Amino acid sequence: MTYVSFLRAECHLVWRRKQNMVNSVLFFLLVVVLFPLGIDATPMFLSKAASGIIWCAAALAILTSVESLFKEDYHDGSLEQWLVSGLSVPILVLIKMALHWLFIALPLLLLSPVLSEVLYLPDNSFWPLFMSLMLATPSLFLLGGIGSAVTVSLRQGGVLMLLIVLPLYLPIIIFATSVTKAAQVGLPYDAPLAILGAIFFVSLVVSPLMTAISIKASVN
């Protein structure tokens, strides 16, 4: 196995499982549509709540898809093969996460302009929202990957995974929504964006290493 052949096989795999992508997009859309129906569909309310709704929906969609990131690899013995391949497991993990981000989070990003129109998001807040999604959804994947790897060998690991990962998601969601909140009242929003960037870089370094350690522990 080489990094290139691994990447090629993973590309084939995500393509064969395109229904996962459709599922997460549908889930995202449903949450966004149900929110106004359930609370208040007036432009007054929605324009204030839009960024929060889009962010919660995106975080939930990513959380549900990241949960099973390594499940199949664990059950068919691929994780063992990663470990004995002599390749660096953190890099394999990073390749896999990057690919899944492209397939799951990118469609959500592409939908966000439409949804922000639907939810009456003020025009001046769209770019801040888009940038916060762009910077922070990779962190959601990277941090979710750790939880997914820790619980991969457990039969009912889903809830435990949520408990492990949600505290890590909270600061990301808080800073991401404060970006658009600041933009809506005309304040500078560089600081929360910079913090999101910092979280991304920290998780880019830490998460593959932690995930690799968890995979090693799960395989035994």
Add this chain to the structure above:
Amino acid sequence: MQSYVSLTLSNISIERGERDLCKGLSVVAQFGRLYQIVGENGAGKSSLLKVIAGLLRPVEGEIFLDDKVIGAAMNQWPQDCLYLGHQYGVKRLLTVEENIRCYCPNASRENIHSALAQLDLLPYQNTPVKQLSAGQAKRVALSRLWLSDQAIWLLDEPFSSLDVKGRALLESKLEQQLKRGGLVILTTHQALLRIDAQSIELTL
């Protein structure tokens, strides 16, 4: 293929959960020979293979390749070692050829073709593995034996779900590996028909 003389397990003790498996096991495995790990269910056959493959850290003991110590965190070692576990890492959604190309990216088209022909998988080259039978999926995993040149093969139950013809084919492949100076360590409950196997006994 790099050539070695021996793989030495020295005073290996393995622990799974609360149980001790193989306390103080010492074996010198010579290259060019086949070693069969024998023992009852739960005696730790697969765990011992995992320890040798570096997937599991023994509680005690060391493993030497010739006179070089190799531990659970080794670098040079995996290139010379092919480990096929109970689950052998074949992706059900990928086709036979895509699976092989993932693990053996350097194999030439002709080599893959001839390996598939020997394994009776040629008609299924572009079939997803999930549509194959258990024995055929096993053959897909075993095709790596035909296509890579590691010196050490660690095989966990390689004969399971193979038919008579498949068993004979695998045994002749194992013989070839021994002839070119490789080492094979495997677990199986069936007796090997053609190869004179050394046994590594594990007791509960």
